[in-house]
Amino acid sequence: MIESVNNEKIKTYSKLLDKKYRDKENMFLISTEHLVLEAIKKDIIIEIFLLKNKENKFGNVTYVTEPVMRKLTNLNTLPSVVAVVKKIEPKEIKGNVLMLDGIQDPGNLGTIIRSSVAFNVDTIILGDNTVDIYNEKVLRAAEGMIFNINFIKQNLIESIKILKQKNYKILGTKVDTGKDIKDIHLDKYALLVGNEGNGVNKELLELCDENLYININNKCESLNVAIATSIIIYELNKNTPTI
Amino acid sequence: MIESVNNEKIKTYSKLLDKKYRDKENMFLISTEHLVLEAIKKDIIIEIFLLKNKENKFGNVTYVTEPVMRKLTNLNTLPSVVAVVKKIEPKEIKGNVLMLDGIQDPGNLGTIIRSSVAFNVDTIILGDNTVDIYNEKVLRAAEGMIFNINFIKQNLIESIKILKQKNYKILGTKVDTGKDIKDIHLDKYALLVGNEGNGVNKELLELCDENLYININNKCESLNVAIATSIIIYELNKNTPTI
Numbered sequence: 388m389i390e391s392v393n394n395e396k397i398k399t400y401s402k403l404l405d406k407k408y409r410d411k412e413n414m415f416l417i418s419t420e421h422l423v424l425e426a427i428k429k430d431i432i433i434e435i436f437l438l439k440n441k442e443n444k445f446g447n448v449t450y451v452t453e454p455v456m457r458k459l460t461n462l463n464t465l466p467s468v469v470a471v472v473k474k475i476e477p478k479e480i481k482g483n484v485l486m487l488d489g490i491q492d493p494g495n496l497g498t499i500i501r502s503s504v505a506f507n508v509d510t511i512i513l514g515d516n517t518v519d520i521y522n523e524k525v526l527r528a529a530e531g532m533i534f535n536i537n538f539i540k541q542n543l544i545e546s547i548k549i550l551k552q553k554n555y556k557i558l559g560t561k562v563d564t565g566k567d568i569k570d571i572h573l574d575k576y577a578l579l580v581g582n583e584g585n586g587v588n589k590e591l592l593e594l595c596d597e598n599l600y601i602n603i604n605n606k607c608e609s610l611n612v613a614i615a616t617s618i619i620i621y622e623l624n625k626n627t628p629t630i
Numbered sequence: 631m632i633e634s635v636n637n638e639k640i641k642t643y644s645k646l647l648d649k650k651y652r653d654k655e656n657m658f659l660i661s662t663e664h665l666v667l668e669a670i671k672k673d674i675i676i677e678i679f680l681l682k683n684k685e686n687k688f689g690n691v692t693y694v695t696e697p698v699m700r701k702l703t704n705l706n707t708l709p710s711v712v713a714v715v716k717k718i719e720p721k722e723i724k725g726n727v728l729m730l731d732g733i734q735d736p737g738n739l740g741t742i743i744r745s746s747v748a749f750n751v752d753t754i755i756l757g758d759n760t761v762d763i764y765n766e767k768v769l770r771a772a773e774g775m776i777f778n779i780n781f782i783k784q785n786l787i788e789s790i791k792i793l794k795q796k797n798y799k800i801l802g803t804k805v806d807t808g809k810d811i812k813d814i815h816l817d818k819y820a821l822l823v824g825n826e827g828n829g830v831n832k833e834l835l836e837l838c839d840e841n842l843y844i845n846i847n848n849k850c851e852s853l854n855v856a857i858a859t860s861i862i863i864y865e866l867n868k869n870t871p872t873i
Contacts, residue, residue, distance in 0.1 A: 494737065498854045505846035505853055528854075535849045569868060601864070603748035606778045610748055611741045611771075614860045617853070621844070621861050625812060 388439060388450040392458050397451070400434075400471050401458045406519045413474045415521035416459060418466035420444065421531045426472045429534055433471040441467045461523055474521070477539045482509030483575055484550060485620065486543050488591060489516035489582035495613040496520065497528020502617035504532040506624040511536055514543040516582070543579070547594045550577045557595045559587055560619065562609050565598030568622045576623055580616045631682060631693040635701050640694070643677075643714050644701045649762045656717045658764035659702060661709035663687065664774045669715045672777055676714040684710045704766055717764070720782045725752030726818055727793060728863065729786050731834060732759035732825035738856040739763065740771020745860035747775040749867040754779055757786040759825070786822070790837045793820045800838045802830055803862065805852050808841030811865045819866055823859045 389397060402408040409415045414433060417423055423445055426432050437448040438456050459469040485508045490496050496518050503511060518525060520538055547557055555577040579595060581587030601618055632640060645651040652658045657676060660666060666688055669675050680691040681699050702712040728751045733739045739761050746754060761768060763781055790800055798820040822838060824830030844861055
């Protein structure tokens, strides 16, 4: 049992709340029972910290006190379990691809990840300005779906070049021009969605083969980005074979 | 210019941050430029408070200092304008109806409102346990769309009775059974969606004429409620005439 917040291991691991250290150490923290159980299956666990007196469903754990657990999270509600896990290695691109250009809100990113699993996106490419997927709030909003999708961090101009070589059709998104999403039928796609306020970067939009839009009532200027993305991948999924 | 946080008017209006007072006084606070301009058009303004030294785009305003403005909001970022406005009177039900059973998260409710305007929902009926639409965070997430839709607060068992008398088909939502949403074609609908954790209350589900589901990959247990609702009303909107 670790009882001291000054324990060296706790001090080291608590640094993983900071993106800089996650990137440097190639590790991150997870803090729901469901995620920890998934991480055990994936064999990426480094260490599991369980609140004292809590039931152990996890195997090898280190018990900690509440103040120690508090050091391992930024969430308001104290979790009963936190695990230190290895980041998952990116895999090669196949199937449907979603590129995210500057998504800022962790809730939006988490929700997009969840919808992406639901609608058979295989790879999410995170552009330079997109919030870190290993952010606690992203992990929460993704509801454990992070282990069911391939993530690649890459400059999107670079990604589009590679995807074009692989014969992907690059689909951009604009609020009001382009092709209505219900008229798109593709075997596989690479969809580009943009920032909450500004949409997709112009330079990237110019590299797209086609622009898509969702037909909405003109009283509403635009949809929330997680909603728009989910509707597009829902629609594309209806028309593409499941792999 | 009001400079004192103890000003009687400010003390009274700041109580509107609390749902109890909003319900009692039939007024609420709005805190974005866009919403204030919309409220002016709707002629429901009681008073506008503008931060001193800010440009006045609103007509008759009362200038206030930063500490005074702070009393009129719970938002972290201090708004430059806050207006006290009258609640909008509910109108009679027509067209497409969305019933919300116990939506708890203000961000989810705001996003659902925004999508509802986009996809031609005319009336949203808020069941007993749904978060207040006049909550600041709901208003923020709705991006000014609150004035473009008819809201009714009602017990949903009561609503379903009334809607059936009006020949509405009541559509429930379940995670995995019922009719695939892409196969539904109706002239008008009354859709019932449920709470983030528990879905729609069983007693209400039994009153539905049909249950809908969204076809998702079984790796994903469920979608976020705002996403699911938006996808359903997007799909229903494709197949129903715009009024």
